[in-house]
Amino acid sequence: MPGRQTVRFGGDYNPEQWPREVWDEDIRLMQDAGVNLVSIGIFSWALLEPEEGVYDFAMLDEIIDRLHAADIDVDLATPTASPPAWFYRRYPHSRAVTRDGMPLAFGSRGIVSPSSPEYRRAATAIAAKLAERYAQHPAVVLWHVHNEYGTPVTESYDDASVTAFQTWLRKRYASLDALNAAWGTNFWGQRYGAWEEIDAPRTSGTASNPAHRLDFARFSSAALLECFKAERDAIREHAPQPITTNFMAGMCPSVDLWRWADEVDIVANDHYLSAEQPDNHIHLSRAADLTRSLARGKPWILMEHSTSAVNWQPRNIAKRPGEMRRNSLAHAARGADAVLFFQVRAGQKGAEKFHSALIPQAGETSRKWRESVALGADVAALAPLFGSRVDARVAIAWDWESFWAQDLDWRPSVDLDHRERIEAFYAALWRRGVTxxxxxxxxxxxxxxxxxxxxxxLIEDxxxxxLREYAAQGGTLAFSYFSGIVSTNDDVPTGPYPGQLRDVLGLVIEEFLPLRAGEQVTLSxxxxxxxxxxxxxLRGATSVAExxxxxxxGRPAVTKHSFGDGAAWYLATALDGADLDGxxxxxxxxxxxxxxxxxDVESVVRRGDGVDYVFQINHGAQDAGAGISGHDLLTDKSVASDDPVRAGSVRVVAVRHGQP
Structure with missing residues (x-):
């Protein structure tokens, strides 16, 4: 972002929900807390365009000028995640439609059909108007397109989506013969003789063609991406500032963010704890690592998280003292150069009025406000590490298309859960201190x-x-069960399982042996x-345990196979806890x-120019040794190697390269 080169602090600001006399108080409090960046305009379409083609920017002009006068920068959003009532009235056929055929009505948040030409036209029009008006405003340092694509609607089964899907399929397969072959439509007599015969995979009598459903998931992610690109390009015609949108990495399973990440100037993410999970700080780290990975290692923006409870989980658990600080700095530890919240001021009306905020409903005398101010000071103290990066020598394979395919109907066991296995392996690595x-x-x-x-x-060719080349050149692979089973169109390669991995794993699987509910097996x-x-x-691999x-x-349960200069491991069952750690x-x-x-101490290193910044976050109830000396940015004091990390606390130790 242009302007100040420091870690940003702030959040989602919604002045349209408040009278103007509150704006002055908001800005004063933001200054007290050290806020230097706010996102505005995200849900303001009805105010900015009260009638189609009629624009009113008076409110936006005033608040942007006020923020600029207070030295607070603006992340200006296009409001296209929430089309106004006039749009739904004028274009009712643009409503998103569920798989069961129900049109979704106005009155909530989210998107209409992403394939609606009327929506695309209206969305790009207001994006262009905003960019034309504010591109040169000195407060605007970032553009924020839409909001949380894929949430709450990704797939729409309206007529425009069906037509667009048919066009997408023509481009992908070129001929109906190729499509019929790829989808295996001779099964159950599903063969198509005209493109117009292909519908979206709506709810039917039993399991739908899995290749059909997988391609519709691919199309739906691509359709949303086209919406983003259309608005981005409309902004770019006028504005030089970077353009982003807020991902839901790790929380929204329906958008292939590997493809999206290449289309934004800066990767940004929203993250909310699953409040009832006792180890939710580990899941937070996983989401942060995934976001950094989407950014290809570059610093990224934490666009939203919560100061305390959210409002939409079954039980909205409040954060305990110090938890907001640990959460926020854990994101910074893993590469975030901006720590932002939803939202700046807690609301009084609407569905999110019980959602926490930097300025809580309890006001300036509350613990939460004091923690917000203290966190602003902490984030300001991180300025020296701005732009530094996180290095990792261990990786986890993550492929949205494989997840979509595995989640389709009629798999060998209802207990197959790709997310659970990835979380389990990540937690085991987290407990080992591995980034x-x-x-x-x-x-x-x-x-x-x-x-x-x-x-x-699912593994494509x-x-x-x-993967084979990686192992052959000296890398180590470690697969868990039900991997390498199908290829591009959810089709099983010829021969025994796992078709694409037989040679690198040095084994074949003659038959899956899923277990009964609650059943356990013992390894040797x-x-x-x-x-x-x-x-x-075994076809070359060695059995490590049976x-x-x-x-x-009596059959192998854990195997290892030397392959070229490297090796490949295979684990044929679900281990947990200490067993998986082993x-x-x-x-x-x-x-x-x-x-x-x-x-309980989370330790992550951000590497700068000649300096390592070591984040040490103690999630436990006891002081813990961390064995490092240097200068703590947060306290501006030196720490010795025998100084413990206090229970519930965080320190960020600057260590010169070569210093123990």
Whole structure:
């Protein structure tokens, strides 16, 4: 962003919800808290364009000028996530339609049909008007297109989407013969003789064609991306500032963000804790690492998170003292150069009035406000690390298309859960103190010592070749069960499972042996597995542990195969807790990966020019040793290697390269 080169602090500001006398108080409080960036205009379409083609920017002019006078920069949003009532009245056929055929009405938030030509026209028109008016305003340092694409609606089954889907399929397959072959339409007599016969995969009598549904998921993600690109390009005709949109990395499973990340100038993410999860700080770190990975290692923006409770979970648990600080600085530790919240001031009306904010409804005397001010000072103290980066030597494979395919109907077990397995492996690495990148399986893997693939059901040909080459050149792969089973169109390659991985794993699977609900199996090394087992025949791999009981008794449960200069591991059941930790540790040790478990202390390094910035975040109830000396940015004091990290606290220690 242009302007100040420092870590940004602020949030989503909605002055349209308040009378003007409150604006003055808001700005004063923002200055007290050290706010230097706010996002405005996200849900203001009805105010900015009260009638089609009639624009009123008076409110926006005034608030942007006031913020600029207060030295607060603006992330200016296009308001296209919430079309106004006149749009729904004038273009009722543009409403999004569910798979069951229900049109979604006005009165909430979200998007109309992303394939609606009327929506595309109206959205790009207001984006262009905003850019034309504010491109040269000195307060505007960033453009924010739409809001949380894919939430709450990704797939729409309206007529415009069906027509656009048919066009997308023509481009992808070129001929109906190619489509029929790819989709296997001879099964159940589903063959198509004209493009117009192809509908969206609506709810039908039983399981739908999985290739049809997978392609519709691909199309739906692409349709939303085209909406973003249309608005982005309309802004770019007038404005030089960077353009972004706020992802929901790790929370919105229906958008392929690998493709999206290349289309934004800066990657931005929204993240909200699953409040009832006891280890939600680990899931926070996972989302932050995924966002940094989408940014290809560059610094990124935490566009939204919460100061305390949200309003939309079954039980909206408030954050305890110090938790907001730990959450915020954990995002910064993993690459965020902006720490922003939804929202600046807590609302009084509407569906989100119970959502926490920087300025809570309890006001300036509250603990939450005092914590907001203190956090602003902490973020300001991080200025020296602005632009520094996080390095990782271990990666986890992450592929949205594989997830979409695995989640379709009629898999071998209802207990197959790709998200759960990735979270389990990530948590095991977190407990070892290992910083993790996420990678697409077809991406460059040469910088990693180990790549884990806990859930990679679908592997395309280029990804399979890439993984084999990585292992052949000395890398270590570690796969979990039900990986490499299908290719591009959810089709099983010829021969035994796992078709794309047979050679690199040095084994074949003759039959899946899923377990009954609650059933466990024992391994020969004493570990306990659940959910799954395989009937494995070794084809070059070595058995590290076998099933001691269960349907796969006597068959390999853990294998290792030397492949070229590297190796590939396979785990044929779901291990948890210490059992999974043991497997992960063995893989890390085999690849000579350094790691240093610190219990409840999360330790992450951001590398600057000649300086390492070591974040140490104690999530536990006891003081903990961390064994590092240097200068703590947050206290502006030196720390010695025997100074503990206090329970619930954070420190950011600047260490010169070469200093112990």
């Amino acid at each position: 993790v990148d996420f990678v697409h399986p077809a991406a460059d893997l040469t910088g990693y010592d180990v790549v884990f693939a806990p859930a990679l059901y 280029d990804a399979a070749a890439n 090394d004493g570990r306990r597995g659940r959910v799954w087992s395989d009937d494995i025949e 099933f001691a009981d269960g349907p796969g008794v 497997f992960v540790t063995r893989v890390l040790d085999s690849a000579a990966v350094d790691y240093s478990p610190l219990g």
